[in-house]
Amino acid sequence: MKIRQGTPDDIPAVLAMFDGAVAWLTARGRTGQWGSRPFTGDPRRTRQITSWAESGGMRIADIDATPAGCVVVGSAHDYVTPAAEPELYVQALVTDRRHAGRQVGRTLLDWAAQHARSLGVGLLRVDCYAGDDGRLVAYYESCGFTRAEPFTVGEWPGMLLHRRP
Incomplete structure (x- = not known):
């Protein structure tokens, strides 16, 4: 697996990754995280992914020269409590x-x-969907993150987690 800088050329592949994730979640009755509609063809989602590609914080994991995953790092989302120290924030995975x-x-x-x-930063944070059976929160915990605090955006239940790099 090779991790490389994401570029605007990766936008269709990242949209397709989200489409596949949404279809997989929907097939299991788990539409609370990202809904049930594909990201491809949604102008708002395309703008979001384009901004990630242009921000410099998007990385793509390639397996056999094929995009297999995407992470975006940068500043924290405005809907979470600000960190009390410098941080790097996982904006999307x-x-x-x-x-x-x-x-x-x-x-x-x-x-x-x-x-x-x-970067000399001692805090990595991420937020995720905390509804349904909590499996996504448990996944992040299995990756070394610790629960920091729950939050909601409208009716969407989230969990803020942190990890010391």
Whole structure:
């Protein structure tokens, strides 16, 4: 697996990763995280991913020269409590379902922790959907994150987590 800088050329692949994740979640009755509609064709989602590609914080994990996952790091989202110290924030993480079980997400999160260390930052934070059975929160905990605080955005339940790189 090779991790590289994401570019605008990766936008279709990242949209497709989200489409696959949404379809997988929807098939399991789990529409609370990202809804049930594909990201492809949604102008708001395309603008969001384009901004990530242009921000310099998007990284792509390639397996056999094929995009298998994406992580975006940068500033914290405005809906979470600000950190009391310098941080690096995982703004987004998605993997291609075709590579399930290959530790793509975990590898990207480890890259983010290593990147934070290289910047001299001692705090890595992420937020995620905390509804349904809490499996996503448990996933981040299995990757070395600790629960910091729950929050809501409208009716969307979230959990803020942190990790010391």
